[in-house]
Amino acid sequence: MKSPQYTREIPQRYRLEAQKCTRCGKIHFPPRLICSACHSRELEAITLPRQGKVLTWTVIHVPPANFSLEAPYIIAIVELEGGARLTCQVVDCDPDELAVDAPVELVFRRIKEDSPADIIQYGYKAVLRRG
């Protein structure tokens, strides 16, 4: 991972910075230049909530090279409160604890390093909200 490519995404990956279309209300994550729903270019910055639920998940047994030490790990599509969706790992739990609609919360975690000499890459992962 090259540093400019990494640095550009920090606001989204560390702080969940997103947008809301001022015309139609659609939420965009990551931010973009034009609303895909109504073509408005007036988009306001918002921060996504960290609470959401699992829509679907998988357990990756055959990982990409830079995740070789992590497998098996869980990947889910998470829908956050307010409707924004993202794909991320679910950690600190057993796959048996997961279910569709399981409540989760996003936390700040280390994602990977492509090689020992490379940038350590961070971002969001989901954990179960146990209550």
Place this chain on the structure above:
Amino acid sequence: MRDVYVIGVGMTRFGELWEVSFKDLFVEAALAALDDAATDRLDAMYVGCMSSGLFVGQEHIGALLADYLGRNPIPATRVETACASAGAAIRLAYMEVAAGTSEVVLAGGVEKMTDGADVTAALATAADQEYEVYHGVTFPGLYALMARAHMHRYGTTREQLAQVAVKNHRHGALNPKAQFPFEITVEQVLASSMVADPLRLLDCSPVTDGAAALILASAEVAGQAQNHPPVLVIASAQATSTIALHNRPVITRLDAVQRAAEAAYKQAGITPDEVDVTEVHDCFTIAELCVMEALGYARPGEAAALVEAGETRIGGRMPINTSGGLKAKGHPVGASGAAQIVEITQQLRGEAGDRQVEGARIGLAQNMGGTGASCTVHILRAVS
């Protein structure tokens, strides 16, 4: 717009072809298509290829392949829409003939995946690098997300997914060009190693070298065809959807497939039940079910039952993937869309041998890239 005919088709054997180079794969398929059309004329060519840069370290392949096919100075362009690259190349070639710009255009695809590149990483470039791949998701992982959602929503079973692979291998066993020309059982699928839960190794299409090509021509040229009855292209459509799977309104609904199919049926003036033989993009078993539903062959959640009842076998009511599909025939990603139309053309000519669907008059080929963010649909009709 003028009518466009397929007057020649050709493909290499699909498989791990260590001894054949990237360029020779394509030239072999292109020469086979020219021989099949019994013509030496080519006005232009379009080549589908997803990732020659990553797989073999070569870009600028339009000119490269035109050179090695001995066709300089004709215009030659590489087309990329991930695994739908060949479908998109065919659509551009179709438009060039339909517009009257050219009389005879070659459209094909090629991928050389076994030269040692990191295939998982190369294929992952068809997904959203920053917001999907960054987090460790793989292509089988993305389709597994679809599979679990489909199982949860509609009650689709693990065994039903396996039946898709079993059916495609049953067809592939009859195809001498297939990478895996043998049958498998449901038990073997369920016992194969886990790749991305719930998808196992035998749910996944393989890593493949191969190329396929078609010769598209105007009515005037097609009228002079000697070797085979020409086949008419009655629809060529393409659509897109969100690059990230998580942004689709319904995770299991391939909306680009649905949109391309609707446009294609309208162009062709037919309904889905008039199609006699179909090739779909079964990169994973779940994909075949979701595509059937998006094409309107089954209502959402009802495709698996049709597979289970044998309706999609050769001899069934709606034969799908008579070639063996991506699963058994192999999936050289940039070539698959062209290989589908090779099969459909042979079916409509009545030249599919042991795989022949009796009385096939209308055939449909559906090719897609990524998790369905790109999709092409072509419909062909026998004219004899």
